[in-house]
Amino acid sequence: xxxxxxxxxxxxxxxxxxxxxxxxxxxxxxxxxxxxxxxxxxxxxxxxxxxxxxxxxxxxxxxxxxxxxxxxxxxxxxxxxxxxxxxxxxxxxxxxxxxxxxxxxxxxxxxxxxxxxxxxxxxxxxxxxxxxxxxxxxxxxxxxxxxxxxxxxxxxxxxxxxxxxxxxxxxxxxxxxxxxxxxxxxxxxxxxxxxxxxxxxxxxxxxxxxxxxxxxxxxxxxxxxxxxxxxxxxxxxxxxxxxxxxxxxxxxxxxxxxxxxxxxxxxxxxxxxxxxxxxxxxxxxxxxxxxxxxxxxxxxxxxxxxxxxxxxxxxxxxxxxxxxxxxxxxxxxxxxxxxxxxxxxxxxx
Numbered sequence: 001x002x003x004x005x006x007x008x009x010x011x012x013x014x015x016x017x018x019x020x021x022x023x024x025x026x027x028x029x030x031x032x033x034x035x036x037x038x039x040x041x042x043x044x045x046x047x048x049x050x051x052x053x054x055x056x057x058x059x060x061x062x063x064x065x066x067x068x069x070x071x072x073x074x075x076x077x078x079x080x081x082x083x084x085x086x087x088x089x090x091x092x093x094x095x096x097x098x099x100x101x102x103x104x105x106x107x108x109x110x111x112x113x114x115x116x117x118x119x120x121x122x123x124x125x126x127x128x129x130x131x132x133x134x135x136x137x138x139x140x141x142x143x144x145x146x147x148x149x150x151x152x153x154x155x156x157x158x159x160x161x162x163x164x165x166x167x168x169x170x171x172x173x174x175x176x177x178x179x180x181x182x183x184x185x186x187x188x189x190x191x192x193x194x195x196x197x198x199x200x201x202x203x204x205x206x207x208x209x210x211x212x213x214x215x216x217x218x219x220x221x222x223x224x225x226x227x228x229x230x231x232x233x234x235x236x237x238x239x240x241x242x243x244x245x246x247x248x249x250x251x252x253x254x255x256x257x258x259x260x261x262x263x264x265x266x267x268x269x270x271x272x273x274x275x276x277x278x279x280x281x282x283x284x285x286x287x288x289x290x291x292x293x294x295x296x297x298x299x300x301x302x303x304x305x306x307x308x309x310x311x312x313x314x315x316x317x318x319x320x321x322x323x324x325x326x327x328x329x330x331x332x333x334x335x336x337x338x339x340x341x342x343x344x345x346x347x348x349x
Contacts (some may be wrong), residue, residue, distance in 0.1 A: 021091045021148045022158065026102035029155040034110065037215035041109060044208045048116035056197045057127045062190040067134050070188065077250040078189060079135050086128035090141055092165075093121035095158075113208050120201045131191050159213050160232040163276070166206035168236055168269045173199035175265055179256060186255030210276045220278055226338070229277040234333055237266045237281070238295060245296035246303065259296075263289060279338040287336060291329040298325040 034041055070078065096118035103111035129139050153161065177195035180187040187193070219225055241262050244251065248258035267283050274280045282288065302322040308315060 021144075021150045022095050022153050023098070023150045024095075024153050024155050024158050026099065029099060029110070029158070030103045030106035032107065032110065032155065032212070032216065034107075034212055034215040036217075037211055038109070040211040040214065041113065041208070044204065044211055045109070045113055045116070047204055048113065048120075048208075051116075051119075053120070053123070053197050053201060056194065057123050059130065060190070062193075063131075063134060067189070073249070074188065074253045075135065077247065077253055079132065079137060080247070081250055082128050082132050082135075082191075083139060086125050086132065086139055087144065089121050089125040089128060090139075090144065092162075093118050093125055094145065095162075096121060110212070117205050117208065120205070124198065124201070127191070127194070131189070134189075156216070156219055156228070157232075159209055159216070159219065160228060161236070163206055163209035163213060164232055164236045164269070164273070166202045166209065167272050168240065168265060169202040170199045170206060171265045171268045171272070172240075173202060175261065175268075176254070176256070180254065183255050186253075188254060192254075206272075213276060220276070226279045229273075229279055230281065230334065230338055233270065233273060233277070233281050234330070237269070237283075238292065238330060238333070240265070241292045242296050242299045246300060259293075274339075274341045277341060279340055282337055282339050285336050287332065291333045295326045295329045298322045298329075302326070 067075070096114040100111045100113075100115035100118060103114065125141070129141065132138050173195040176192060177199065180192045213219055219228075244258045244262050251258040251261055263283075270280050270283050299322075302319065305315060305318050305322065
């Protein structure tokens with residue numbers, strides 16, 4: 001690493017696709033009765049307490065070299081990857097920390113789970129932010145805490161969304177890790193060596209949310225739960241697909257095809273979800289990835305139009321047309337046939 005002065009990174013502009021900060025109804029979350037699945041939740045907490053990755057996030061000598069050798073474009077893409085990843089992990093830390101603080105008196109079991117997950121997320125965010133300092137930049141996380149808008153999600157939406165975000169995070173990290181183990185010439189920075197154990201944190205967090213969801217059978221049975229599961233599966237998959245296709249150059253830099261990478265991750269996450277959700281998406285349907293590709297293409301064109309920074313009538317019409325194309329394809333995706341998993345929960349009366 002060079003001795004250059006480290007500058008505070010200006011946070012990326014917030015859009016619909018950037019990592020978001022969340023808040024919820026803490027009182028409602030505190031009143032969740034999870035006693036029907038107490039043993040499974042306690043078993044997962046015991047895994048958290050063992051803290052397998054306590055000594056994992058320690059930088060070694062490979063980090064100490066200069067990273068000025070990276071091509072300017074690759075460097076910019078990698079810094080953006082670090083920033084987005086750090087922001088997402090820090091968002092998780094803030095949410096879990098607030099949940100643990102607000103639940104500790106009324107629901108100590110869940111409070112402990114959230115506290116231990118916030119520990120993990122803080123490590124991840126800190127490790128990523130330290131990596132940014134190798135490029136003479138750092139995120140002001142305190143400023144982010146105060147300046148970012150917080151999106152309110154009801155507790156049940158927090159459970160659905162965080163379960164999926166943790167599971168899809170696992171498949172993203174492990175897929176990148178396995179690829180770079182085979183193609184080490186594409187491993188442009190040592191942080192990727194840490195992804196194997198790192199992704200196990202994501203997997204355990206997902207298991208925690210799955211256990212809490214199982215204790216709330218109304219969230220996994222009936223027609224309403226099927227609609228919400230369909231909605232969150234599609235939301236998480238589409239957000240990742242549009243984001244990654246927009247940043248395909250980064251994946252090319254580490255030897256991956258963004259589209260193929262996302263399709264693999266979506267299929268594996270969808271497959272994992274069938275162990276919990278009453279329905280999963282039919283990702284093998286001929287229209288599924290066709291519609292996602294059309295969304296991604298329209299989104300890329302929309303980004304170009306937005307950069308024109310023009311408010312003339314032609315630009316406005318282009319924006320409306322491209323936005324409508326994205327929405328239309330998402331609606332098509334939502335109403336595609338789903339696959340019933342036919343799960344029967346033993347704790348449902």
